[in-house]
Amino acid sequence: MKKWSFILIAVLIGATGYGQEKKLRAYMDNKQFFAPEVGNYVEFHLQFVGYSLNYTGRDGGLVGEVGVRTDIYKGDSLVRSDAYRLESPLMRDSIVEDFYDVQRFALPPGTYQFQIELVDMKSDGEPVKASQNFVVEDLSDAVSFSDIMVAEAAIRGGEGSPLYKSGYILIPRLAPFYPQELNTIPVYFELYNTPMLEEEEFGIKQTIVDAISGEELEGFSAFQRHKPGSVVPVLRSIDISEVPTGKYILRYTLLSRNLIEIAVQDYDFERSNELQLALNPNEVILDPEFQASITDDSVMYYLESLIPISRPNEVRNIIQIAKNGVAENARKHIQLFWKVTSPEKTYEAWINYKAQVQLTERVYANNFQEGFETDRGRVYLQYGSPTNIIRREVSANEYPFEIWMYNKIGRFSNKRFVFYNPDLTNNAYRLLHSDMVGELKNPSWQQEMQKRNSVNGNIENPNANVIDGFGGDAIEYFDQY
Numbered sequence: 001m002k003k004w005s006f007i008l009i010a011v012l013i014g015a016t017g018y019g020q021e022k023k024l025r026a027y028m029d030n031k032q033f034f035a036p037e038v039g040n041y042v043e044f045h046l047q048f049v050g051y052s053l054n055y056t057g058r059d060g061g062l063v064g065e066v067g068v069r070t071d072i073y074k075g076d077s078l079v080r081s082d083a084y085r086l087e088s089p090l091m092r093d094s095i096v097e098d099f100y101d102v103q104r105f106a107l108p109p110g111t112y113q114f115q116i117e118l119v120d121m122k123s124d125g126e127p128v129k130a131s132q133n134f135v136v137e138d139l140s141d142a143v144s145f146s147d148i149m150v151a152e153a154a155i156r157g158g159e160g161s162p163l164y165k166s167g168y169i170l171i172p173r174l175a176p177f178y179p180q181e182l183n184t185i186p187v188y189f190e191l192y193n194t195p196m197l198e199e200e201e202f203g204i205k206q207t208i209v210d211a212i213s214g215e216e217l218e219g220f221s222a223f224q225r226h227k228p229g230s231v232v233p234v235l236r237s238i239d240i241s242e243v244p245t246g247k248y249i250l251r252y253t254l255l256s257r258n259l260i261e262i263a264v265q266d267y268d269f270e271r272s273n274e275l276q277l278a279l280n281p282n283e284v285i286l287d288p289e290f291q292a293s294i295t296d297d298s299v300m301y302y303l304e305s306l307i308p309i310s311r312p313n314e315v316r317n318i319i320q321i322a323k324n325g326v327a328e329n330a331r332k333h334i335q336l337f338w339k340v341t342s343p344e345k346t347y348e349a350w351i352n353y354k355a356q357v358q359l360t361e362r363v364y365a366n367n368f369q370e371g372f373e374t375d376r377g378r379v380y381l382q383y384g385s386p387t388n389i390i391r392r393e394v395s396a397n398e399y400p401f402e403i404w405m406y407n408k409i410g411r412f413s414n415k416r417f418v419f420y421n422p423d424l425t426n427n428a429y430r431l432l433h434s435d436m437v438g439e440l441k442n443p444s445w446q447q448e449m450q451k452r453n454s455v456n457g458n459i460e461n462p463n464a465n466v467i468d469g470f471g472g473d474a475i476e477y478f479d480q481y
Helices: 288-292 296-304 312-324 327-341 346-364 375-383 445-449 474-480
Strands: 007-010 026-035 039-048 056-058 061-063 065-074 077-087 099-106 110-120 128-136 149-156 168-172 184-192 202-210 222-226 231-239 246-255 261-271 388-392 401-409 412-420 430-434
Touching: 026 110, 026 128, 026 184, 039 065, 039 128, 065 099, 077 099, 099 168, 184 246, 184 261, 202 231, 288 327, 288 346, 296 312, 296 327, 312 327, 327 346, 346 375, 375 401, 375 412, 375 430, 412 445, 430 445
Parallel strands: none
Antiparallel strands: 007 026, 026 039, 039 099, 056 061, 065 077, 065 110, 110 128, 149 168, 149 184, 184 231, 202 222, 202 246, 246 261, 388 401, 401 412, 412 430
């Protein structure tokens, strides 16, 4: 089933002091489920940022109130509408926390637009408004998954709560980022129509996949058997304490008794976790063939060339070894890095990467940066050769630019990188904007591209003054892909 959930950020951020007017901030996500007695339905999870509301005193604490209006359209027809006032929990001792709400709408399959308006009822500020298209799929006639719902916490009981589901109060987690302090991902999902398998039991396989390389992480696979049912709820807690920094996909696959894949559902998340790479230089025996490929005067160069493909903690190790200036330690680190990265073909992997580093040196180096230190060199080494490059070194309105287009980066499709050279010299192209996950996103990149000929726009439209005329080609090339 195609994953269609979205995260909306209501982006009015105000002051945090309680004595002054603040502007409401909220997050929203949606998930699709199915119930035999109801049909297909959508849950909209709302998280209100506690410090962004205005409060009044009550019963020795503080209470905030939000007005919520939601409309769902199918084409030009209004199919669902709701409006209500939501009080925050009683906040004690001036310590305010986020609070949550859930709305459920039964909807037939189709494409819809969801519109929401939020008002801080204890403020004279303007309402926060947003809209988003979404798709309801038909989960009634085939073996399928619901969307994966991730929880901040799962508490047994609480059937009367709007957050109740299958025996638990599930407090939704709307951010897909997991810092080092968070070591578990509690997930909830449902399986539908599994009696159609006509088997006594079926299996659910759990894997974590590197979103960039597409490879499964070793040690994080799990398998569990279940009995068929019209609705099979599943609640699990995944230990991610040993998952290193990176972008990942938590994947569940429904398997028949014959291990045939019936359905798949994914949850994308990002992890920050400074695990130490298992590098112990004292145990390294230098491989003569490997070391012969690195001349004495290039040891530190090739050590530092590993930075574009290293995790943050590994980068710190590389910088420290480079500062110490001990060539033998640098050689050991390079060899160990590739032994850990490619244990089966260590030498071949290193030689292939070395050739790519040399290419970036020839093509992207400038007077003050090695090739791998430049933005283009780093992107090339990290993601590989782009599918297509559009270059414009001379333009009437724009700085020289390159747009790199990738058909695939791991599991991601159709990603773009915009580089430009505002200095007009030294081959010093900088990354200006990209739609790749985790890369620089610059909403005003078009204005920056024409900065020598245009003035700044505004917060709502930073590209308001971009010149639409001869020489303004970058956005056209960017949008073509």
